[in-house]
Amino acid sequence: MTVHIGVIGTGMIGQDHIRRITDVVTGAEVVAVTDVDAERAKEAADRVGTRALPTGQDIIADPLVDAVVVTSWGPTHAEYVLASIEAGKYVFCEKPLATTAEDGLRILEAEQAFGKRLVQVGFMRRYDAGYRSMKRVIDSGEIGAPLLLHCVHRNATVPETYHSDMAVQDTAVHEIDIVRWLLDDEIVATQVIRPRKTSKRFEHLQDPQLMLFETASGVRIDLEVFVNCQYGYDIQCETVGETGTVRLPDPADVWVRRAARHGTTVLQDWRPRFAAAFDLEFVEWVASIRNGQLTGPSSWDGYAVSVISDATVESLHSGRVVSVQLKDRPAFYGG
Ligand code: NAD
Ligand code: ISE
Helix, strand or coil: CCEEEEEECCCHHHHHHHHHHHHCCCCEEEEEEECCCHHHHHHHHHHHCCEECCCHHHHHHCCCCCEEEECCCHHHHHHHHHHHHHCCCEEEECCCCCCCHHHHHHHHHHHHHHCCCCEEECCHHHHCHHHHHHHHHHHHCCCCCEEEEEEEEECCCCCCCCCCCHHHHHHHHHHHHHHHHHHCCCEEEEEEECCCCCCCCCCCCCCCEEEEEEECCCCEEEEEEECCCCCCCEEEEEEEECCCEEECCCCCCCCEEECCEEECCCCCCHHHHHHHHHHHHHHHHHHHHHHCCCCCCCHHHHHHHHHHHHHHHHHHHHCCCEECCCCCCCHHHCC
C-alpha cells in the first residue's frame, strides 16, 4: 500500500519534506500540496510533478490524500491538525503542535474521541543516531541512575525578527522534548537565568539564556541557548549518572593537522546536522501508518512541550522558578 500524502505549507522545511518523501522514503508519494503563497505551492508541486490545491482544507478533504503533513507557520498548526482528525486522517505536524495549551488540549480530546492515534509531532531528534545511542546507555543502567544533564543549543546567528521568547518557543523546545524522552520522566519546574547579553547582535534580544529544568524524579537539567554564537550550529548533551556519564558525539568529520593546528569543521545550520534524523523520522512515520499504529512523538508530547514552554517563557519574564501544571496523562497516551 502506498501512503498518499498532502503537504500544507511549502516553505523551507515543507519543501525539504516533499523532497524527502519523494526521494528517500519508499511506500509514500506526495499527491497534493498547498501554501497561502500560491506561486510557491505551484513551484513546489511542479518540482515533483504533483498538484497544487488552493487551501489546506482542500488538502485535508481531498479523497486522494491518506495522510497530511503540516509545515505551515506555527499558529496555523492546531486548526489543520483538528481538521485532519475530524476527517479521520493521519497527520504529521511540525513543531509546535499548538501555540496555546488550550489548543493542545482540544487536539488531545479530539484524538481520544476518535479512538485511535492519528497525530505525530515533528520532534526529529528522537531519530538521531547519537540521541538514540544515549537513550540505550541510560536505559541499560550502565551509568546508574541519571542525576544531571548538561545541554547546549547554539546557532551561528538568527534574523532580527527573532525575539527573546523564541529562544524557548522555537529553539529550546527540541531539548525540552528530548530530555523528557531520554529520561522517560516529566519536567515539573523551570527557570530562566539571563546572563550578560552578547554585543554581537540585536539590543532587543536576550541572548544567551540559561534554562534550568527539574524533573519529577529530581533530575536537574541545564540548557544554554545561544542563538548568535557566530561560529556555527552546535548541539551538545551530556547525561551524568551515578556511576558514569554519556555524551552525544560531535557530527562525524575528519580531523586535520596542518600548519601547527589540529581541527575539524563546525556545521553552520540544523539541516545537515539532523538530515539523517529527518529521513528516518519520515521512513518510520510512513512504516507506522502502513502498520496501522503510530509510534512517534504524540499529541501528548506536543501538548506537554507547549505547557513547559509557556512556563519557561513566564520565567524568562519574571526571573522566578515556575512550576509546570500538566493535566494527568490519559491512559490513551500511556498514562
Ligand atoms: P517558512 O516560513 O519557510 O514556511 C512556512 C510556509 O507556510 C510559508 O511558505 C507560508 O507561506 C506557508 N503558510 C503560512 N500559513 C499558511 C496557511 N495557513 N496555510 C498554508 N500555508 C501557510 O517556515 P519553515 O522554516 O518551513 O517552518 C515551518 C514550520 O516548521 C514551523 O512551525 C517551524 O517551527 C517548523 N520547523 C521545524 C524544524 C525542525 O527542526 N523540526 C526546523 C525548521 C522549521
Ligand atoms: C529551528 O527552528 C529548528 O527547529 C531547528 O531544529 C533548531 O535546532 C533551530 O535552532 C531552530 O531555529
